[in-house]
Amino acid sequence: MxxxxxxxxxxxxxxxxxxxxxxxxxxxxxxxxxxxxxxxxxxxxxxxxxxxxxxxxxxxxxxxxxxxxxxxxxxxxxxxxxxxxxxxxxxxxxxxxxxxxxxxxxxxxxxxxxxxxxxxxxxxxxxxxxxxxxxxxxxxxxxxxxxxxxxxxxxxxxxxxxxxxxxxxxxxxxxxxxxxxxxxxxxxxxxxxxxxxxxxxxxxxxxxxxxxxxxxxxxxxxxxxxxxxxxxxxxxxxxxxxxxxxxxxxxxxxxxxxxxxxxxxxxxxxxxxxxxxxxxxxxxxxxxxxxxxxxDESSLEEQVQRFTPEDGFGPEWAFLRAYEAERYSWTEREGSLTVRGNAYTLDDEAPAVFACLRQQHHRMETGVSLDFTPVTEGEHAGLAARLNNRGYLFWGLTCRSGRRVMELVVKNGEERQVHQYEVSGEGAVQLRLRCDGYHYHCSYSADGVSWHEVPETVHVSVLSPEVNGGFTGVCLGVHASGNGTENASPAYYEGFYYSNIKGDAL
Incomplete structure (x- = not known):
């Protein structure tokens, strides 16, 4: 050695x-x-x-x-x-x-x-x-x-x-x-x-x-x-x-x-x-x-992490404040992880439902197929990148005025931005969250073929301890919330992956 x-x-x-x-x-x-x-x-x-x-x-x-x-x-x-x-x-x-x-x-x-x-x-x-x-x-x-x-x-x-x-x-x-x-x-x-x-x-x-x-x-x-x-x-x-x-x-x-x-x-x-x-x-x-x-990250071989019902949550997975086993099922729908949110959101310093991996590369992509039909106002499920309750982004599906929409939520200190995008009212949606080393980019697809990248990007400073404090780093994963309701609609996640992106160095 x-x-x-x-x-x-x-x-x-x-x-x-x-x-x-x-x-x-x-x-x-x-x-x-x-x-x-x-x-x-x-x-x-x-x-x-x-x-x-x-x-x-x-x-x-x-x-x-x-x-x-x-x-x-x-x-x-x-x-x-x-x-x-x-x-x-x-x-x-x-x-x-x-x-x-x-x-x-x-x-x-x-x-x-x-x-x-x-x-x-x-x-x-x-x-x-x-x-x-x-x-x-x-x-x-x-x-x-x-x-x-x-x-x-x-x-x-x-x-x-x-x-x-x-x-x-x-x-x-x-x-x-x-x-x-x-x-x-x-x-x-x-x-x-x-x-x-x-x-x-x-x-x-x-x-x-x-x-x-x-x-x-x-x-x-x-x-x-x-x-x-x-x-x-x-x-x-x-x-x-x-x-x-x-x-x-x-x-x-x-x-x-x-x-x-x-x-x-x-x-x-x-x-x-x-x-x-x-x-x-x-x-x-x-x-x-x-x-x-x-x-040099650009010289790393591509490394892909996935979750499958056969493997469950391996030792690299973490949960926010608590692991509530009843919130997660690998058997309810074959091939999927079923997640039921509780009343908490990522704004709360409380055990919100968030299963995550550490972000380990400046250039990375994570994605999942999500089948979720929210019925109560504001309940949501999707992907999240969290530093803490002052710095995070959420990218997924929610219910607004009785309609299912895509939503990007960006929390930066005291500021909270919400962006909404049209999506079909039912069926699975594929979500992607990518970081090029400087900005996080969000995209979605209703058919797995044509992808829509939303124009709003999030600078890495929003999710950095230098700006929003604390001793942690970014964790990425699946988040679901009833937004004040204890029993949220089930969210079915399939094909989750996390991968580094090969390419030019930062």
């Missing part, structure tokens, strides 16, 4: 805050999920480059209840570790149950119910020392007051064995967070993110002969592009280190690939880079050298 073979991002789309662990020859990686359910996807790899989703850590409402969670609250950065035959995942349910961890015998689960922890702000990490002692290392305070505290627990029971101690305040930046403690060749290394997750984001490190310090700071970041404002990969940080079977160290971390240098609809993605060690024992990744680069 060599850095020249890394095709970054190794996990594209909204997969932020990666944490990784090696067990023998297998690597496992997890990400934060915020308001999406199930929580914390888990991936498997043998080479750190090709990752396969194998499930989620938090799959039950007894582990994670997001039904009243606001956009970009919920599950923040998590850490995965392995000790004495058990897997551990520790994280924060922000504005929910707080800090907790769960355990499992196998990474696919099932994982235990949460074991609650009393101390710290966000981004808890677990460290198992050689003597079997277990430490929780966690961010505390806010902004420039952020610092790292640490305390000892019994990992089997969750019993807290020591009072928390303030062990490090990082550099001069705000939001010293995402801490990880390691013991490498007898030295304790404490590594954190700093500077917030935008353009000043960086990874910093310190070391000590004791897990509680005092810590010697490395004066420069070990990972950042904050001095390279024109580089196509930005916001690098929030890293986790892992050693492969040959003794080479690697870092996984988040980065963004902004469009026009300004807008990041794909959100924060998972990157990989080799770690080199200085002669005096510091790990280095990329301190404004610009060596972390992203692969």
């Amino acid at each position: 060599h850095s020249m073979n890394v095709r970054n991002p190794v996990i594209a789309g909204y997969y932020p805050d990666p944490s990784v662990v090696r067990v023998n020859e297998d690597f496992y990686l997890i990400n934060s999920t915020f308001e999406y359910f199930p929580g914390v996807p888990i991936f498997h790899s043998r080479d750190l480059i090709d990752w396969t989703p194998i499930g989620h850590v938090l799959t039950r409402q007894s582990q994670l209840d997001l039904r009243t969670t606001k956009s970009s609250s919920g599950i923040y950065a998590a850490t995965i570790r392995y000790h004495a035959g058990r897997f551990y995942m520790i994280t924060t349910d922000v504005r929910g149950i707080g800090n907790f961890y769960v355990t499992a015998d196998k990474p696919e689960g099932p994982w235990s119910d949460p074991i609650l922890l009393p101390h710290g702000g966000i981004d808890p990490s677990l460290f198992f020392d050689d003597d079997g002692r277990a430490y929780v290392t966690v961010q505390n305070g806010a902004g420039y007051e952020s610092h790292i505290i640490q305390y000892e627990i019994d990992p089997l029971s969750g019993e807290v064995l020591s009072e928390p101690v303030n062990i490090w305040s990082g550099d001069d930046g705000p939001w010293v967070e995402g801490p990880h403690l390691y013991k490498i060749k007898g030295v304790y290394y404490l590594m954190t993110a700093s500077g917030g997750t935008a353009g000043d984001h960086r990874e910093i490190i310190a070391r000590s002969s004791s897990p509680y310090g005092p810590f010697e700071d490395k004066p420069e970041p070990i990972l950042t592009h904050r001095g390279l404002k024109d580089h196509p990969v930005q916001c690098l940080g929030h890293a986790d280190l892992v050693e492969d079977t040959s003794g080479q160290w690697w870092a996984v971390f988040l980065g963004m690939r902004p469009v026009e240098g300004r807008y990041s609809p794909l959100g924060r993605e998972t990157f990989l880079a080799p770690v080199t060690w200085t002669e005096d024992g510091w790990p280095m990744i990329d301190n404004n050298e610009g060596t972390v680069i992203a692969a």
